[in-house]
Amino acid sequence: MTQTTAPYGFRCGYIAIVGRPNVGKSTLMNALIGAKVSITSRKAQTTRHRITGIQTIEDAQFIYVDTPGFQTRHANPLNKTLNKTVANTLTASDVILFIVEAGSLSDADKQVLDLVPDNVPCILVINKSDRIKDKAVLMPFAQQVAGLHTFTAIVPVSAKLGFQLVNLQEEIKKHLPENAPIFGEDDITDRSEKFLAAEIVREKVFRLVGDELPYTSTVLIEKFEQEGNLRRIFAAILVERDTHKSMIIGQKGARLKEMSTQARLDMERLFGGPVYLEIWVKVKSGWADNEAGLRAYGYE
Secondary structure, eight states: OOOOOTTOOOEEEEEEOOOOOTSSHHHHHHHHHTTSSSSSSSTTOOOSOOEEEEEEETTTEEEEEEOOOOOOOOOOOOHHHHHHHHHHHTTOOOOEEEEEETBBOOOOHHHHHTOTTTTTTTTEEOOOOOGGGGGHHHHHHHHHTTTOOOSSSEEEBBTTTTTTTTHHHHHHHHOOOOOOOOOOOEEEEEEEEHHHHHHHHHHHHHHGGGSSOOOEEEEEEEEEEEEEEEEEEEEEESSHHHHHHHHHHGGGGGHHHHHHHHHHHHHHHTTSEEEEEEEEEESSSSSSHHHHHHHHTTTT
């Protein structure tokens, strides 16, 4: 983390990205900063942590906080923790991006919006707007959502296609306080490479196994070594049962091999160098059930 002297008028602040699960929060943050630091998948509740993405331009530093999707069902301890994370992030932010999917306003969306404080500038971001063929329907939809809260701006975007993201960033910048940058100009996240490696593997598990696998599956990085530009990473996917282990490994190891290949390529793009990756699948019984051990890796 770096604190430097900023030119006159430089703006810097925290931007919370909130919304119900699967509206594209992580995809939006990755697109805004131009790097993949928050994992994505069709499986709801993929993001378990506050993930910070950073972009610095000539006159501003944007510190985006991708929050877990607010959970309105199943009051289990994990969901309560995720929701507490969302609520705490909102009150500590300088700007809030409230994300909805174009043409879709559910009770779950409204429950998240009820958490947005009135004293923090909030921009309504209508994501996946490229999916709406008749653009005339976007205006009444935007008016419907705007009737529920006082937004400082309304910006239709497509995070996937990069549509309107420059305009969105200009709207955000208007509401950032004048501050010196908090991070270095080349920083893209405050998370360690070890953490990002675990998240990338976890994304591949969810993408390739899908709804068959429960949320309790966890990825731990058992060893992370760097020799020059080469990173050697040894990861363990922890599952509840032997049947889950078989799901991940696949027939003759094909699924695990595909996960490893995809994860390695993503890591090489993110870290900017070659990666040697080994992934093992282990059943959680025994040492892996140690809660303190899981917390040490950032899983609470």
